[in-house]
Amino acid sequence: MAGAKNVGKTSLIRRYSTGKFNKSTLSTIGVDFETKKLNVDGTDILLNIWDFAGEKKFRVLFPSYVSGASGALMLYDITNKDSLDDLMDWINVISSIPNSPKTKLLIEAKIDLEDQREIKREDAQELFNKHKFKGEIIGTSAKTGENIEEVFTMLGREILKNSLKKCPNCERFYPLELKFCQYCGRKTNN
Numbered sequence: 001m002a003g004a005k006n007v008g009k010t011s012l013i014r015r016y017s018t019g020k021f022n023k024s025t026l027s028t029i030g031v032d033f034e035t036k037k038l039n040v041d042g043t044d045i046l047l048n049i050w051d052f053a054g055e056k057k058f059r060v061l062f063p064s065y066v067s068g069a070s071g072a073l074m075l076y077d078i079t080n081k082d083s084l085d086d087l088m089d090w091i092n093v094i095s096s097i098p099n100s101p102k103t104k105l106l107i108e109a110k111i112d113l114e115d116q117r118e119i120k121r122e123d124a125q126e127l128f129n130k131h132k133f134k135g136e137i138i139g140t141s142a143k144t145g146e147n148i149e150e151v152f153t154m155l156g157r158e159i160l161k162n163s164l165k166k167c168p169n170c171e172r173f174y175p176l177e178l179k180f181c182q183y184c185g186r187k188t189n190n
């Protein structure tokens with residue numbers, strides 16, 4: 001989970017994992033961790049979610065967590081025009097690191113504050129197209145809960161599609177780049 005300070009990363013994760021919204025969250029220091037189980041189209045997935053601090057001084061930590069991650073949720077705050085540009089920092093890191101996430105999702109935060117919108121959907125769509133984000137831009141609100149489940153379902157679905165392969169022998173999902181099933185040992189064809 002990446003994005004500028006205060007865009008609402010921690011609030012989104014918290015809404016998803018506890019169903020609650022807290023108006024006064026503390027700014028994240030370094031990085032936090034959360035797990036959540038979900039079922040996407042009949043497949044169980046355990047998500048390990050890293051919640052990064054948006055504060056610039058902590059960004060040195062980001063690259064070491066990005067390598068090996070399957071997906072990146074990139075969040076901007078529709079009421080803060082700088083928060084979309086800020087995502088370039090994170091996009092650059094992701095594109096410069098080996099074994100970085102194949103699934104990048106672009107998410108709008110705080111859509112309950114639509115009357116204070118500073119970022120046009122078209123401008124975000126341009127970034128989305130240019131940097132090959134997956135799925136579609138989803139508008140969310142940690143405050144009302146709108147579209148929170150949808151974001152994680154889309155994340156799970158895209159990770160299954162882009163990073164995992166279903167073993168024809170034991171029917172479990174394993175990372176594509178392994179070239180063999182980590183559960184039963186069967187080699188990947190072709």
Ligand SMILES: Nc1nc2c(ncn2[C@@H]2O[C@H](COP(=O)(O)OP(=O)(O)OP(=O)(O)O)[C@@H](O)[C@H]2O)c(=O)[nH]1
Nearest residue numbers: 006007008009010011023027028054110141142143
């Ligand atoms: N109205 C509204 N406020 C929100 C929403 N999500 C977060 N906020 C508020 O925005 C502020 C920042 O939220 P956080 O979740 O701490 O933001 P963050 O991106 O984790 O910030 P850092 O950890 O500093 O990077 C808090 O005051 C939240 O209450 C939302 O969906 N709607």
Ligand SMILES: [Mg+2]
Nearest residue numbers: 009010027028
């Ligand atoms: Mg936070």
